[in-house]
Amino acid sequence: MEDSQKKLAEHSGKSRLEKIGKTISFLCIAFIVFVVLSILYFVASKGIATFTKDGVSLIDFLTGKIWNPGSIGENGKPLTGALPMIAGSFIVTLLAAAVATPFAIGAAIFMTEISPTVGKKILQPVIELLVGIPSVVYGFIGLSVVVPFMRNTFGGSGFGIISAAIVLFVMILPTVTSMSVDTLKSVPRYYREASLALGATRWQTIYKVVLRSATPGLLTAVVFGMARAFGEALAVQMVIGNAALMPTNLITPASTLTSILTMNMGNTVMGTLENNVLWSLALILLVMALFFNILTRWIGKKGAMN
Amino acid sequence: MNAKKIDKIAVGFLYAMAGVIVLILFSLLAFILWRGIPQISWEFLTTPSKSFQTGGGIVIQLFNSFYLLILTMLISTPLSLGAAIYLSEYAKKNLLTDFIRTIIEVLSSLPSVVVGLFGFLVFVLQWGLGFSILSGAMALTLFNLPLLTRTIEDSLRAIPLTQREAGLALGLSRWETVNLVILPAALPGILTGMILAAGRIFGEAAALIYTAGQSAPALDFTNWNPLSISSPLNVMRPA
DSSP: OOHHHHHHHOOOOOHHHHHHHHHHHHHHHHHHHHHHHHHHHHHHHHHHHHHHOOOOOHHHHOOOOEEEEEEOOOOSSEEEHHHHHHHHHHHHHHHHHHHHHHHHHHHHHIIIOOOOOOOIIIIHHHHHHHHHHHHHHHHIIIIIHHHHHHHHHHHHSHHHHHHHEEEEEEEEHHHHHHHHHHHHHSSSHHHHHHHTTTTTTTTHHHIIHHHHHHHHHHHHHHHHHHHHHOOHHHHHHHBBBBOOOOOTTTTTTTTHHHHHHHGGGGSSTTTHHHHHHHHHHHHHHHHHHHHHHHHHHHHHHHHHOO | OOHHHHHHHHHHHHHHHHHHHHHHHHHHHHHHHHHHHHGGGGHHHOOOOOOSSBBBBOOOHHHHHHHHHHHHHOOOOHHHHHHIIIIIIOSSHHHHHHHHHHHHHHHHHHHHHHHHHHHHIIIIIOOOOOOOOHHHHHHHHHHHHHHHHHHHHHHHSOHHHEEEEEHHTOOOOHHIIIIIHHHHHHHHHHHHHHHHHHHHHHHHOOHHTTTOOOOOOOOOOOOOOOTSSTTTTTTTTOO
């Protein structure tokens, strides 16, 4: 009696196993969360050090046009204007997205609405293949094809914003296209049938019904592409020319946040001002990544409401 | 202009766009193959590279790439498997789960430079690992975790609920159901996810510059002592 009572009262081996299993899997997820929080913390604390420890004012940093952290400007403060890089990053990203969006959505419509067989047999595999190509390869092709082409067409060195935008355009095109295709495919078939039954032509159906109901998804695809373009480092660094100057036109060398980061991080000493401002650039990148993230969530929520 | 004419024009326009894209993408592929294939030979792949002279190959770089890949997968697979099991089997729909999902999304959207810099700061400097394969593999793990977790979770979720119910009805605990029923059934999906992730790791560059370093010391492939700097198995050497 005593024995069986005891046996029933205590946890069985199975329930112990269950507890262990649950704990292990929870620890894994907790570890990931911990890592992300520590990334945010480390980069933020390093990035803020520029402003707290070295006394650079945030406004100078965001709006100054001269980037030369090693030397002192007229007002006795180091020259840490990050505006050239911020502007470079935004211009390159927006240009690439502006060119890529119509092409990607056009191709997605072609693949889902107009010619699904050709789309599935030719476009789909090629696009899937291209999504997997490392960005360094895109940068290298940009360096060996786009840059010489720009040099011959517009003169100058060929390195510049326009070359970077072209490389990024080709790089994000497959990603945005395949995401747009997924979105268009998820538009229910009866939407199209209802529209066609009302006597609308194919284009009218696409334009007035399919695209309208897929708008949130398409926007998400574009924002995703922009986030990728904004964070891309090596491909851009190879073709943009890396001159930390205010971009005045599209064919002279410029720089982006990522390209300056990759170029200079190895050349500065930890803890110095030169190094801290680079961390501030990384912080801007981080904030932008978070911003894109929030943007896609917001779009998703808006879309879900309609 | 009537609706039919507009329709024709629009469709023609879409054809043209698809044509341009196919052209761009195909010429890209053709260019890589056309320029790359003539250079690749058995010798190129199997001889070490030489500085200050032409010739030489990429065997060390190639080996390092694969070694990094394997190490990264060794670290990240169990972690993301556990995380995915938690998310798909145990997580309840509450604020904490929402928070965790947001965090994972944030991690996947971080630019790889930022991840690389974090690796530089923590693994290379703080933990004193230096520029090494190990630091590189850990940075790549961070980079790889969200993607791998999501694909594994998706393939776990794709297993029908009836399988789980059958397992539970047989008196198995939830953990046993996951291990003995769900995981074997989801294995093909998990493997696909791992291969996709491997492709991404293999091509990642920016996160590695600051963690694995950029120089590859000469390797002696007959040296199997993992503690010697010239041994290919040493995880603490730069790559």
